[in-house]
Amino acid sequence: xxxxxxxxxxxxxxxxxxxxxxxxxxxxxxxxxxxxxxxxxxxxxxxxxxxxxxxxxxxxxxxxxxxxxxxxxxxxxxxxxxxxxxxxxxxxxxxxxxxxxxxxxxxxxxxxxxxxxxxxxxxxxxxxxxxxxxxxxxxxxxxxxxxxxxxxxxxxxxxxxxxxxxxxxxxxxxxxxxxxxxxxxxxxxxxxxxxxxxxxxxxxxxxxxxxxxxxxxxxxxxxxxxxxxxxxxxxxxxxxxxxxxxxxxxxxxxxxxxxxxxxxxxxxxxxxxxxxxxxxxxxxxxxxxxxxxxxxxxxxxxxxxxxxxxxxxxxxxxxxxxxxxxxxxxxxxxxxxxxxxxxxxxxxxxxxxxxxxxxxxxxxxxxxxxxxxxxxxxxxxxxxxxxxxxxxxxxxxxxxxxxxxxxxxxxxxxxxxxxxxxxxxxxxxxxxxxxxxxxxxxxxxxxxxxxxxxx
Ligand SMILES: Cc1cc2nc3c(=O)[nH]c(=O)nc-3n(C[C@H](O)[C@H](O)[C@H](O)COP(=O)(O)OP(=O)(O)OC[C@H]3O[C@@H](n4cnc5c(N)ncnc54)[C@H](O)[C@@H]3O)c2cc1C
Numbered sequence: 001x002x003x004x005x006x007x008x009x010x011x012x013x014x015x016x017x018x019x020x021x022x023x024x025x026x027x028x029x030x031x032x033x034x035x036x037x038x039x040x041x042x043x044x045x046x047x048x049x050x051x052x053x054x055x056x057x058x059x060x061x062x063x064x065x066x067x068x069x070x071x072x073x074x075x076x077x078x079x080x081x082x083x084x085x086x087x088x089x090x091x092x093x094x095x096x097x098x099x100x101x102x103x104x105x106x107x108x109x110x111x112x113x114x115x116x117x118x119x120x121x122x123x124x125x126x127x128x129x130x131x132x133x134x135x136x137x138x139x140x141x142x143x144x145x146x147x148x149x150x151x152x153x154x155x156x157x158x159x160x161x162x163x164x165x166x167x168x169x170x171x172x173x174x175x176x177x178x179x180x181x182x183x184x185x186x187x188x189x190x191x192x193x194x195x196x197x198x199x200x201x202x203x204x205x206x207x208x209x210x211x212x213x214x215x216x217x218x219x220x221x222x223x224x225x226x227x228x229x230x231x232x233x234x235x236x237x238x239x240x241x242x243x244x245x246x247x248x249x250x251x252x253x254x255x256x257x258x259x260x261x262x263x264x265x266x267x268x269x270x271x272x273x274x275x276x277x278x279x280x281x282x283x284x285x286x287x288x289x290x291x292x293x294x295x296x297x298x299x300x301x302x303x304x305x306x307x308x309x310x311x312x313x314x315x316x317x318x319x320x321x322x323x324x325x326x327x328x329x330x331x332x333x334x335x336x337x338x339x340x341x342x343x344x345x346x347x348x349x350x351x352x353x354x355x356x357x358x359x360x361x362x363x364x365x366x367x368x369x370x371x372x373x374x375x376x377x378x379x380x381x382x383x384x385x386x387x388x389x390x391x392x393x394x395x396x397x398x399x400x401x402x403x404x405x406x407x408x409x410x411x412x413x414x415x416x417x418x419x420x421x422x423x424x425x426x427x428x429x430x431x432x433x434x435x436x437x438x439x440x441x442x443x444x445x446x447x448x449x450x451x452x453x454x455x
Contacts, residue, residue, distance in 0.1 A: 027446070029093025037079055044075045047201040062124030066117050067201060073113040074195045074211075077157075077188045078218040080106045085218070086225045086328065095330035096271075096287075097452040104164065111161035114154055150194030156187035175284055185222075188215075230325045236260060239322040241276070242298060244314060248377050250305040251348065252314045253291060256322055257298045264327060266294040267334075268355035269423070269451070272326035274301065276316055284309050285325060289352040289425075289451075291378075293359050299324075302377065304348035331423065331451040333360050338421035338447060342367065342414055344434055346426030347375070352451055353425055354378050357385055360423075364391040365414050369430060373397060407437035418442030425451040 048068050055064050083090065083103045090099055126136035141147050162168060163180050172180075192215050195202060202208050239258035247253050266272070273285040286309045291302035305311035331352055341362045345353040346369035354377070357366050366386070370376045376395055386393045394413045396403060403409050411417050418441055424434050431450060438448055 029089065030098065033090065033094060040075060040079065041072060044071045047071060047207050051201045059124050059127035062120045062127065064124075066121030066124055067199075069113045069117040069120065070195070070199065071201060073110055073117055074191070074199070075214075076106060076110045076113065077184075077191065078214050080110060081185070081188060081218050081222060085221045086229075086325070087221060088225075091328040092330055092332070092334070095451075096328050097450075097454075098330075107161065107164065111158060114157060118154060145197040146194040147198075149190040153187040153191035153194070156183045156190070160184050160187070189219075230323065233264075233325075234323050237264065237324070239299075239324050241316045241318055241320040241322060243318060244316050246314075247302055249374055250311075251302060251377060253300055253302045254313055254316060255298045255300050256324065261294060261299065262296050264294065264299075266290060266299065266327040267332040268293045268359045269332040269352045270327035270329040271352070272299075272301070272324040272328070275323040275325075276313070277321035277323070278312070278316070280312055281309060285323070286310070287328075287453075289329075290327075290355045291351040293355050302348065302351045302354075306348075329451070331425070331449060332356075335423075335449045336360055336362065336421065338419070339363055340416065340420045341365070342410075342417070342420040342422045344410075344422055344424045344426070345369065346430040346434075348377070349426035349430075349451075349453060350377050351425075353423060354382065356423060357382065357391065358389075362421075364389065365394070365420075366391065367394045367396055367410065367413055369396045369403075369426065371397070371399065405437070406433050407440045410434075410437055411441055421447040421449070423449050423451075425453070428452070428454060 045068065048064070048071060052064065055061055080103055083099045083106070122133050122137045122140060125140065126133040129136060141151060160181055160183055163172065163177060169177055195211065196208065202211050237258040237260060239256045241254060242257040243255040245253045245255075268290060271287045271289040273287050275282065275285040288301040288303055290299060292300040303310050303313045305314065329352075333356070339362045341360060341364050343353040343357055343360075343364060343366040345351075345366070350368050353366060357364060366382060368376060368382070376397070379395075382393045385391065396409055396413070414420065417438070420443060422438055422443055424431060424438075426434065431452065435448060435450065439445065
């Protein structure tokens with residue numbers, strides 16, 4: 001029996017390649033963000049420069065280092081939160097995976113800056129006062145305004161740094177790590193008073209106003225995009241599970257239906273964070289990509305059982321409520337520049353490529369890497385789309401040893417590989433091998449668009 005929604009997704013509609021909405025260079029937003037963040041950091045350093053006539057002696061050098069690292073840490077904290085604020089311009093222009101990488105990388109710097117700030121300030125003042133660092137530290141903690149809150153903030157941030165270190169993260173479930181990580185919001189709020197009360201470079205005037213605006217603006221944007229928008233969308237679209245269908249071993253497609261779906265403006269290649277309203281899955285919002293272009297009456301996601309959340313999706317019943325945050329992601333036609341396109345997917349990484357295969361303009365070749373014949377996903381519908389579009393589909397089956405060198409295998413399947421733009425999605429090891437193979441075949445780095453399923 002063919003159920004109506006599944007049937008419509010499999011029919012895949014007439015080929016309807018869509019042109020990219022903007023013709024900006026693919027990395028324009030990312031570069032603009034990097035320039036803006038660097039300019040902000042330079043402006044912060046200028047605050048110290050403007051307030052410093054001369055630096056003489058070890059004590060002044062140390063407190064100077066403390067002021068600079070304190071200012072940079074105070075600036076980095078809201079910037080790192082803004083990267084995670086789900087701002088549509090960043091989610092679509094930079095991409096959630098790259099934002100998460102920048103956030104993690106910046107988080108390590110923030111922890112380093114804070115540690116140096118604390119040590120150099122205490123040591124510098126201890127030298128100036130001619131006392132030991134321990135006594136000076138206790139004095140600062142007990143008598144300077146807002147210091148207790150700032151100390152708690154520092155401890156929370158250092159603790160977050162510890163639980164985010166690779167070794168610790170491997171031992172924690174994603175949800176435990178995520179909820180512990182939320183302590184950073186409290187830490188940033190607690191640290192703000194200290195910056196205004198004791199920051200000698202943030203006295204009354206434009207600097208203080210700008211600093212306050214940065215923190216207030218960040219709080220408003222976070223509140224709007226992370227709390228208000230998902231709830232408003234939830235009420236407007238009222239998504240529910242319409243159907244769950246097996247697709248392959250451990251893989252199911254889940255169809256969501258709801259009201260006013262076209263207003264979501266979801267693009268092929270994008271993903272949503274889905275929270276299913278069951279007792280087991282409430283509180284966990286996991287990311288899943290659209291595995292078919294958004295239909296006016298349903299959205300399709302295809303999920304492989306890799307853990308508790310993804311395995312429970314197979315047992316969802318029609319009518320289950322769903323909170324969907326999104327659409328997010330920059331792995332879309334907006335990155336498309338070249339006529340010849342290779343869509344290269346492995347395992348469940350084929351999901352966003354399946355949606356893009358239907359709509360991306362140009363001459364398309366799709367290569368699906370799977371361990372065995374049973375693991376191939378969407379075979380029939382990919383063939384249907386390929387027939388309609390005059391596109392090519394290849395399957396690369398077998399173990400790594402059977403496939404041999406990935407570059408050679410790809411060159412055999414895709415003539416003129418170097419002229420292609422590539423959309424790549426698969427497990428980390430496959431993606432790393434694929435990037436190496438593609439670079440070796442002469443595909444420039446800027447023409448390889450990669451979506452990572454690990455945020
Ligand atoms: C942008 C994006 C798109 C994705 N699209 C698909 C898709 O279309 N189909 C599909 O089957 N899978 C997809 N995934 C992967 C999917 O989100 C994870 O497999 C799923 O969340 C695992 O959760 P779990 O509780 O079942 O397993 P766990 O055992 O909890 O986790 C397994 C792995 O998934 C990671 N993970 C768990 N929860 C999250 C989370 N909330 N956010 C990010 N990573 C998490 C864990 O760090 C771990 O590496 C996507 C991931 C991302 C980041």
